Amino acid sequence: MKAITRRRLLAGAVVSPPLLWTLAFLFVPYLIMFTYSFYLKQFPMFAPAFQFGNYLAILIDPQYYQVLLRTFKIASIVAVSALLIAYPLTYFLVFQLKNKRLRTALYMAVIVPLWVSYLLRAYTWKTILGTEGVLNSFLVWTGILDQPSDIFLYNQFSMALTLTYIFIPFMVMPIYTALEKIPRSMVEASKDLGVGPVRTFLRITLPLSMPGMIAGLTFTFCLTFGDFIAPFLVGGPNGFMIANILQTQFGAALNWPLGAALSIVMLAIVLTIISVSDRLERAGRLDMD
Amino acid sequence: MTSAAQGIGGDRAAAPARGRWGLSPRFQERLGGHILGLIAASAMVFLYLPIVVLIIFSFNDNRSLTLPLRGFTLRWYEAFLGNENMLVAIKNSLYVASIATTLTVIIGTAAAFALDRVDFPGKTVFRRLMLLPLALPGIITGISMLNLFRVVGFNLSLETVILGHATALVAIVVTQVYARLQRFNRRLEEASSDLGARPWQTFFMVTLPNIRSAIVGSALLSFTLSFDEIPVTFFLTGRDNTLPMYIYSTLRRGITPEINAVGTVIVVLSLGLIVLSVSLLRQTEET
Amino acid sequence: MADIISVRDVTKAYPGGIMAVDTLSLAVEEGEFVTLLGPSGCGKTTTIRMIAGFEIPTSGRIYLAGEDVTELPPYKRQVNTVFQDYALFPHMTIRENVGYGLRVAGVPRVEIGRRVDETLGTVGLRDKAEARPATLSGGQKQRVALARALVRRPKVLLLDEPLSALDAKLREAMQVELKHLHQKLGITFMFVTHDQTEALVMSDRVVVMDRGRIVQAASPSELYDHPATPYVANFVGASNMIAATVAALSGPSLTIRTGGGEIRCAANGRRFEIGDHVVAAVRPEKVAPRAAEAPPEGHSLIPGRVVDGLFHGNSYRLEVTLDDGAPFLVDIPLKTGASLADMPSPGATIELVVDPDTVSVFPAEREGSR
Numbered sequence: 010m011k012a013i014t015r016r017r018l019l020a021g022a023v024v025s026p027p028l029l030w031t032l033a034f035l036f037v038p039y040l041i042m043f044t045y046s047f048y049l050k051q052f053p054m055f056a057p058a059f060q061f062g063n064y065l066a067i068l069i070d071p072q073y074y075q076v077l078l079r080t081f082k083i084a085s086i087v088a089v090s091a092l093l094i095a096y097p098l099t100y101f102l103v104f105q106l107k108n109k110r111l112r113t114a115l116y117m118a119v120i121v122p123l124w125v126s127y128l129l130r131a132y133t134w135k136t137i138l139g140t141e142g143v144l145n146s147f148l149v150w151t152g153i154l155d156q157p158s159d160i161f162l163y164n165q166f167s168m169a170l171t172l173t174y175i176f177i178p179f180m181v182m183p184i185y186t187a188l189e190k191i192p193r194s195m196v197e198a199s200k201d202l203g204v205g206p207v208r209t210f211l212r213i214t215l216p217l218s219m220p221g222m223i224a225g226l227t228f229t230f231c232l233t234f235g236d237f238i239a240p241f242l243v244g245g246p247n248g249f250m251i252a253n254i255l256q257t258q259f260g261a262a263l264n265w266p267l268g269a270a271l272s273i274v275m276l277a278i279v280l281t282i283i284s285v286s287d288r289l290e291r292a293g294r295l296d297m298d
Numbered sequence: 299m300t301s302a303a304q305g306i307g308g309d310r311a312a313a314p315a316r317g318r319w320g321l322s323p324r325f326q327e328r329l330g331g332h333i334l335g336l337i338a339a340s341a342m343v344f345l346y347l348p349i350v351v352l353i354i355f356s357f358n359d360n361r362s363l364t365l366p367l368r369g370f371t372l373r374w375y376e377a378f379l380g381n382e383n384m385l386v387a388i389k390n391s392l393y394v395a396s397i398a399t400t401l402t403v404i405i406g407t408a409a410a411f412a413l414d415r416v417d418f419p420g421k422t423v424f425r426r427l428m429l430l431p432l433a434l435p436g437i438i439t440g441i442s443m444l445n446l447f448r449v450v451g452f453n454l455s456l457e458t459v460i461l462g463h464a465t466a467l468v469a470i471v472v473t474q475v476y477a478r479l480q481r482f483n484r485r486l487e488e489a490s491s492d493l494g495a496r497p498w499q500t501f502f503m504v505t506l507p508n509i510r511s512a513i514v515g516s517a518l519l520s521f522t523l524s525f526d527e528i529p530v531t532f533f534l535t536g537r538d539n540t541l542p543m544y545i546y547s548t549l550r551r552g553i554t555p556e557i558n559a560v561g562t563v564i565v566v567l568s569l570g571l572i573v574l575s576v577s578l579l580r581q582t583e584e585t
Numbered sequence: 586m587a588d589i590i591s592v593r594d595v596t597k598a599y600p601g602g603i604m605a606v607d608t609l610s611l612a613v614e615e616g617e618f619v620t621l622l623g624p625s626g627c628g629k630t631t632t633i634r635m636i637a638g639f640e641i642p643t644s645g646r647i648y649l650a651g652e653d654v655t656e657l658p659p660y661k662r663q664v665n666t667v668f669q670d671y672a673l674f675p676h677m678t679i680r681e682n683v684g685y686g687l688r689v690a691g692v693p694r695v696e697i698g699r700r701v702d703e704t705l706g707t708v709g710l711r712d713k714a715e716a717r718p719a720t721l722s723g724g725q726k727q728r729v730a731l732a733r734a735l736v737r738r739p740k741v742l743l744l745d746e747p748l749s750a751l752d753a754k755l756r757e758a759m760q761v762e763l764k765h766l767h768q769k770l771g772i773t774f775m776f777v778t779h780d781q782t783e784a785l786v787m788s789d790r791v792v793v794m795d796r797g798r799i800v801q802a803a804s805p806s807e808l809y810d811h812p813a814t815p816y817v818a819n820f821v822g823a824s825n826m827i828a829a830t831v832a833a834l835s836g837p838s839l840t841i842r843t844g845g846g847e848i849r850c851a852a853n854g855r856r857f858e859i860g861d862h863v864v865a866a867v868r869p870e871k872v873a874p875r876a877a878e879a880p881p882e883g884h885s886l887i888p889g890r891v892v893d894g895l896f897h898g899n900s901y902r903l904e905v906t907l908d909d910g911a912p913f914l915v916d917i918p919l920k921t922g923a924s925l926a927d928m929p930s931p932g933a934t935i936e937l938v939v940d941p942d943t944v945s946v947f948p949a950e951r952e953g954s955r
Contacts, residue, residue: 012641012656019497020416027409027468028424034465035427038442041449094341101338105331115342117576122345124519125568126526128542129561132549133348136355136363136558143351146364177345206327228433235435238528242549252437259441259533272441276434283433488639489672491659493686493737503689507676 039276045269055266063270073254073271080250083169084233088226090173095180095225100214103188104196116185123178128238134171135242138162163245171239176232180225187221188214220290227286231279251275349565356558363555374559384560387544394456394540395524398463402520405464406471407513413472414479429473431466436529439466444533454536462530467523471516474579478512515578522571526564588648589615589741589773590636595645597631597797605631607797608645613775615740618767620776620784623794624820629777632794633743636775637666650740664741665734669749671726673718679705679729680714686737704736707766724755731766741773748783760786781821785809793817811853815947818866825869825913828949831861838941841865844909848885850944862949869902870916871943874929875936887937889913891929901928905935913937 049058067073098119106112122130137143138161145157161167191214199209237252244250251271258268355363359371378384412418413425431439443462444454452458482505490500528542535543541564545557590613597606606628613619621629634640636647638659647655654662665686674682680701681688687697705711708728718726727747734742744763748756764787767774778784784791785805792802793816801813812818815826829841829848839857840849848865857863880886889905892912903915915937917928929935 012658015658020412020418023408024412024416024418027405027412027428028418030405030465030468031409031424031427034443034446034461035430038446041445042442045445094337094344097334097337098341101334105334105338113580117573118342119345120576121569121572122349124522124526124572125349125565126542126561128526128528128545129352129557129564130348132545132557132561133352137348137351139363141362141364143355143363146366150366174344174348177341206330231433232435235437235529237437238546252435255437255441256532259444265445268441269445272438276438279434279438483670483672485668485670485672486674488659489666489668489674489733490685490689492637492639492664492666493689493733494660495685495689496660499689503685504674 042269042272042276045266046273048266048269050264050266054263063267064274066267067270067274073251076249076251076254077274079165080234080252083165083172083250084230086169087172087176087233088229090169091176091180091229092222092226094173095177096184096222098177099181099184099188103185104214116181119181120178123182127175130175131171131239131242134167134174135162138167138170138243162243163248165244165248167243167245168239168248168250171243172233172236175239176229179228179232183221183224183228184218185221187218191217223286223290227282231282234279235275352558352565353562355555356562358555361555363558374555375563378556378560381556383539384541384544384556387539387541390456390538391525391541394460394463395521398460398467398524399517399521401460401464402468402471403513403517406468406516407475409468409472410475410479413476429469432469432473436466436527437533440530440533443530447534454534456536456538456540458534458536459531459540462534463524463527466527466530467520470520470523471513474512474516475509478509482508511578511581515575515581518571518575518578522568522575526568588612589617589650590775591648592632592636593646593648595632595635595642595647597628597635597640598643604797606635606642609797609799611792611799611802613741613773615773616771618764618774618776618787618789620778620788620791621794622778622781622784622791622821624779626796627794628797629779629794630745633666633745633775633777636741637664637743638662663739664743665737665739666743666745667727667730667734667747669746671718671730671747673726673729673733675718678715678717679710679721682718682729683733683736685733690737700736701732704732707735708732723751724759727751727759735770739772741775744774744776746777746779749778749780756783763787785821791821793820810943812866812945815864815866815950818945818947823869823914824866824945825872827865827867827911827913829863829865829946831857831859831863834859839946841946843887843907844911845889845907845913846885846887848887848939848944849883849941850946851941853945855946855948857946857948864947864949866945866947867939867943869914870900870918872913872915872937872939873917874903874915875938880938881940883941885939885941887913887939889935889937891931891933891935893931894928896925901925903929903935905937 045055046063047059047061048055049060049062067077102112102116102119106115135142139145140157140159140162142162144161145154148154149157195213195217196209199213200206204212234250235252236250237256240249240253244253252275255268255271255275258264258271354367356374357370357372358367359369359373360367409428413421418424440462443458443465447454447458486504486508487500490504491497495503526542527540528546531540531543532546539547541560545560548554548557590611592609592611595606595609596604598604609628609632611632621632623629631640635642636649638654638657638661642655645655646653649662649664674685677685683704684697684701687700692700701714702711705714708731710725710728710732713721713725713729718729721729727750730747748759751759760783763774763776767787776784776787785808788805790802791805791808793800793808795816801808801817803811803813808817808821812821812824815824818824819826827843827845827848829843831839832842832847833840834852834857837852838849839852840847841863843865850865875886887907889907891903892906893904895902895904897916899919901917901919903917905913905915907913
């Protein structure tokens with residue numbers, strides 16, 4: 010067999026399975042969803058059509074766009090809060106811990122909970138913040154409160170708290186990678202030249218860690234944006250987010266076309282944020298050599 | 299650069315004695331260090347508090363989760379071990395996780411090789427689509443595949459869940475194996491071929507051993523995530539539940555301490571698997 | 586003797602019109618030590634890779650021991666390669682590395698053990714058999730790579746700049762070792778390097794390449810004393826390049842006129858006309874300052890002024906300016922008894938004696954062509 014043909018066959022065998030898989034499960038479904046988004050809701054399911062009614066409803070009907078705005082708000086709060094906690098933690102790990110093994114061990118300790126059951130970790134906040142929960146019983150037991158308070162749970166605060174908790178490790182990972190890459194000699198040189206530690210941080214460390222921050226913020230924002238577990242567990246009546254609405258369209262409300270339209274809107278928002286952050290990351294990436 | 303600065307006669311005495319706010323840089327650094335340490339410690343406590351609470355209350359002899367603690371008991375563990383539905387759900391989860399992980403390893407490794415070595419039309423789009431589920435909320439992957447199965451006429455079952463998990467998690471294997479391949483020295487494959495090894499021999503005796511840690515590490519991670527997966531599973535589940543779906547439906551009805559017990563077991567096992575996985579994957583980065 | 590390697594009109598072109606190798610033909614005799622010499626980008630590595638089978642020629646054929654192997658994959662060819670970065674398998678011990686080629690061929694385990702031991706003995710690494718490549722020094726890794734290739738008893742051993750990662754002293758030692766190995770084993774060696782000293786030391790024949798083509802293929806001494814083009818004169822060893830015009834012709838010799846004087850030289854088979862623009866190459870060590878006694882018959886005398894002198898350990902290099910301002914280098918060997926005080930000092934005028942047989946004259950060409 011000719012050498013070229015041999016190589017081509019092998020390449021084809023390697024490329025085809027993932028390519029077909031992507032086509033079948035990561036491309037065609039979106040096409041279908043896109044098509045459905047123009048359909049009309051009709052008993053028992055829906056009828057083919059081409060109309061923008063679903064998109065219009067999302068834009069106009071307050072029960073949709075208000076929730077959309079609320080979701081934006083919460084996602085932003087969570088992303089920023091996670092950053093504010095994760096950054097100092099990561100900075101401490103990378104720059105204050107001299108012992109490499111200790112640093113790696115602590116880093117693992119931070120990262121590992123990330124992959125432990127999301128449901129369970131969110132659930133424990135429910136148990137901690139509830140009227141019959143740990144926090145309240147602790148406050149009553151120590152006498153700080155007379156009786157259990159219900160302000161801790163079932164509101165946007167508890168949702169933001171829970172989600173921030175979930176995403177701190179998410180934020181730590183890319184920032185850790187970015188901070189580790191900064192050559193120590195750069196920071197030392199700055200200090201040697203008489204620049205104080207605060208300004209060294211602002212002028213050198215912070216900008217160089219920007220790509221990591223952007224990556225972390227993007228992940229956190231996008232994944233929070235599409236979350237329905239936290240609202241379900243700790244959100245309460247006013248705490249549901251756009252993903253819960255989406256959930257009901259395919260559940261009780263049986264409004265698949267509207268659900269499809271919402272999905273497309275969500276997809277568009279997430280894709281936009283990803284490409285903007287990609288561009289920012291690329292612009293912020295500097296050659297360290 | 300540092301030595302140059304020193305050579306110019308810049309030792310610490312020449313640096314400004316007082317920085318902002320009238321504090322010397324040395325003092326600023328020490329203070330900053332302590333503040334950072336405090337924040338870091340608080341953050342670590344914050345991170346592990348719920349896990350610790352979960353574990354403690356799984357042994358607490360009290361139906362409701364309040365302080366003070368009453369007494370040590372194993373009855374919640376006994377309860378969940380006797381819970382038929384839960385055990386079936388666990389079995390289902392294991393089944394789904396195993397098959398889904400196998401699929402992610404096969405498809406993901408092939409994809410990583412394709413991205414690393416082959417040029418084909420649509421490669422960029424392919425890569426973006428494949429990596430999309432990393433940042434895309436699972437709900438969208440779940441709903442889109444639900445639509446697909448409806449059009450094709452598949453009934454929802456554990457098998458559709460498997461396909462959903464594989465699609466959502468394949469990106470993990472792809473990124474890790476691809477990163478390892480990029481660092482792999484292709485000369486080694488040339489040397490192997492030069493010494494008389496056929497392509498399949500080169501693959502199994504030279505290439506695979508060198509990317510093994512990336513494959514195994516990401517497989518472990520994929521398995522653990524599949525075990526805990528909810529958003530995609532929610533939309534693709536038929537009559538049989540996975541463990542997270544079972545817990546989710548139980549939580550709808552109310553909290554029971556059994557959840558704490560099964561939760562503790564899951565947390566401990568997951569921690570073990572993940573530590574193993576991350577150490578393997580960090581090997582990937584260091585080699 | 587039969588040709589063990591025959592490369593016929595081979596071209597390797599890349600998309601965009603880049604020709605790494607351009608219609609190259611080469612024949613290597615069995616048992617020869619042949620070196621491909623040239624700067625990076627000249628095509629020497631591409632050529633050896635095509636012989637090994639890692640690249641397929643765009644056109645032309647390659648024969649190994651009479652068999653057309655042009656399209657054959659590397660694992661079907663009877664050649665083995667030693668790579669520049671050794672390419673040792675990091676996940677295997679030295680013993681497993683060396684035995685790899687035998688293992689994939691299905692050789693029985695006992696025999697593998699015997700042959701690996703034997704080859705490790707040949708390269709002097711028997712005590713490192715159970716070590717991993719990461720623990721070895723550069724020189725040791727290189728010997729493992731050699732052993733791994735040699736254990737399969739190939740007809741041809743290809744070496745792609747194997748010594749370039751070693752430090753100078755080790756390099757010199759390895760050059761001698763390789764030469765001895767070649768003599769002992771009697772197989773064909775094809776060596777690739779950009780270091781001309783290396784090529785001269787080890788080879789039976791040197792093939793000088795430039796931009797995908799062979800410029801000259803000859804024995805080291807032939808190459809050194811009679812370079813075919815200014816490129817070779819300059820690449821192999823150092824040369825003073827002087828621009829001149831042909832002043833007179835007489836049979837096999839000619840006289841050229843430079844800005845600094847007239848030089849008699851040999852035509853070496855090239856045809857010149859009076860008035861032709863030429864380039865003369867003179868090696869620094871072939872020129873000496875005029876001694877007390879008269880220069881031999883036929884030698885030319887060139888006046889100049891010493892600008893600087895540099896001590897090179899076993900020789901002394903004079904930087905001279907000729908009468909027309911052109912720079913000229915002279916290497917004076919420092920023999921026993923010679924002292925630096927005897928060397929001409931800066932500022933002194935000097936007359937250089939040039940032996941016509943040491944001058945290579947080439948037609949002056951346009952910039953860029955060789």
